[in-house]
Amino acid sequence: MHFGFDEKTQDLIGRLETFMDEVVHPAEPLAHEQMQAAIREDRWDPPAVLEELKAEARSRGLWNFFLPSAPEEGGLTNLQYAPLAEITGRSIQLAPSALNCAAPDTGNMEVLHMFGTPEQKQRWLRPLLDGQIRSAFAMTEPDVASSDATNIELSIVRDGDEYVINGRKWWITGAMNPNCRVFIVMGKTVPHSQGSREVPPPSAERHRQQSMILVERDTPGFEVVRGMHVLGYQDRDHGGHAELRFTDVRVPATNLIGAEGEGFAIAQARLGPGRIHHCMRSIGLAERALELMCKRVLSRTAFGKPIAQQGVVQDWIAEARVRLEQLRLLTLKTAWLMDTVGNRGAHTEIQAIKIATPQTVEWILDKAIQAHGAGGLSQDYPLAEMFAGIRTLRFADGPDEVHKASLARAELKKYR
Numbered sequence: 001m002h003f004g005f006d007e008k009t010q011d012l013i014g015r016l017e018t019f020m021d022e023v024v025h026p027a028e029p030l031a032h033e034q035m036q037a038a039i040r041e042d043r044w045d046p047p048a049v050l051e052e053l054k055a056e057a058r059s060r061g062l063w064n065f066f067l068p069s070a071p072e073e074g075g076l077t078n079l080q081y082a083p084l085a086e087i088t089g090r091s092i093q094l095a096p097s098a099l100n101c102a103a104p105d106t107g108n109m110e111v112l113h114m115f116g117t118p119e120q121k122q123r124w125l126r127p128l129l130d131g132q133i134r135s136a137f138a139m140t141e142p143d144v145a146s147s148d149a150t151n152i153e154l155s156i157v158r159d160g161d162e163y164v165i166n167g168r169k170w171w172i173t174g175a176m177n178p179n180c181r182v183f184i185v186m187g188k189t190v191p192h193s194q195g196s197r198e199v200p201p202p203s204a205e206r207h208r209q210q211s212m213i214l215v216e217r218d219t220p221g222f223e224v225v226r227g228m229h230v231l232g233y234q235d236r237d238h239g240g241h242a243e244l245r246f247t248d249v250r251v252p253a254t255n256l257i258g259a260e261g262e263g264f265a266i267a268q269a270r271l272g273p274g275r276i277h278h279c280m281r282s283i284g285l286a287e288r289a290l291e292l293m294c295k296r297v298l299s300r301t302a303f304g305k306p307i308a309q310q311g312v313v314q315d316w317i318a319e320a321r322v323r324l325e326q327l328r329l330l331t332l333k334t335a336w337l338m339d340t341v342g343n344r345g346a347h348t349e350i351q352a353i354k355i356a357t358p359q360t361v362e363w364i365l366d367k368a369i370q371a372h373g374a375g376g377l378s379q380d381y382p383l384a385e386m387f388a389g390i391r392t393l394r395f396a397d398g399p400d401e402v403h404k405a406s407l408a409r410a411e412l413k414k415y416r
Helices: 007-040 049-059 078-091 105-115 118-129 263-299 311-340 347-371 373-377 383-392 400-413
Strands: 134-138 155-159 162-173 180-190 210-216 222-227 241-252
Touching: 007 049, 007 078, 078 263, 078 311, 105 118, 105 134, 105 180, 105 263, 118 134, 118 180, 134 162, 162 180, 162 210, 180 263, 210 241, 210 263, 263 311, 263 347, 263 383, 311 347, 347 373, 347 383, 347 400, 373 383
Parallel strands: 134 180, 155 180
Antiparallel strands: 155 162, 162 241, 180 210, 222 241
């Protein structure tokens, strides 16, 4: 692996850092005020200042970096995108969305770009790429262990030129945002000839029972039930996490993505890049937490000397730097492999960073909170909310235990 970034990446790093310093970080206090107002008024739209940031980012050519298969849209290779995504993680609530590089839209755009029909691309992908609408990905369900995607029960049944959808979803990120106009919904399809709403029989191949279909927000029978809380936080900056209900929801058969039974394969294609994007941004978030910790301990005195001179605190800081450098190198290696041998060839490394990143960043945030004393737990600093967000990553895109089990099986297979 070549560790140096190419000239294009170096140029984009400089331009993005300037954008962060001149535009994004100065906008954070106003964005916070606007988000607090949204909570008081029970609104789920993002802070109004975000539209100004998006316009400025696009005018500076900082747009749609996440899509390596579409350089004409601004897409970069995974290795080029990695340091840029890390920079955006330093302002996790604003910067990714400002660059139109925020989840879950990035994964949904990749799905539509890779598997969508020309009509689906024109109707939904184009406005997503232009930052005009938002989207959501609906897979997790409240009544089954959704860490095993073959457990999902929402039914997608063919009825003439339509599909009829029935079931429940929850923890659907971004769904509370009124500008979330389209949902990619994963469920179980029944062959048209069966003519019933029952899920496929157990004899059907487990990974060929799932399909993905597009559902627009205003479709009759579709209902946003409630927003879910994350350790007490509502995540209104990006549209929260919703419980959804589908009751005899009818959509055109042309809304199916790919063919019946291809949903699981499409999901895997979507989640690989999504996992590395989360890890890239999380490293940036951890860097900001470490910065806050260092500034805090240098400004406070306890037991007769600056807290920064306490041995235990110096140990935290040194460990944080070592762990971050290890994590960054593993993430960059993974990005390089995805570019050179493909997502399947980088499968082991993708799993490794998905396991290591949330745990490492969670540890750093814990120490940063401790260094801030009781203030670290409060709304006066961003650390507690950062911690809640990072804790969710140990579930999002697959829980730690699933990735560890898969990684262990692959390792054991070498010796059988």
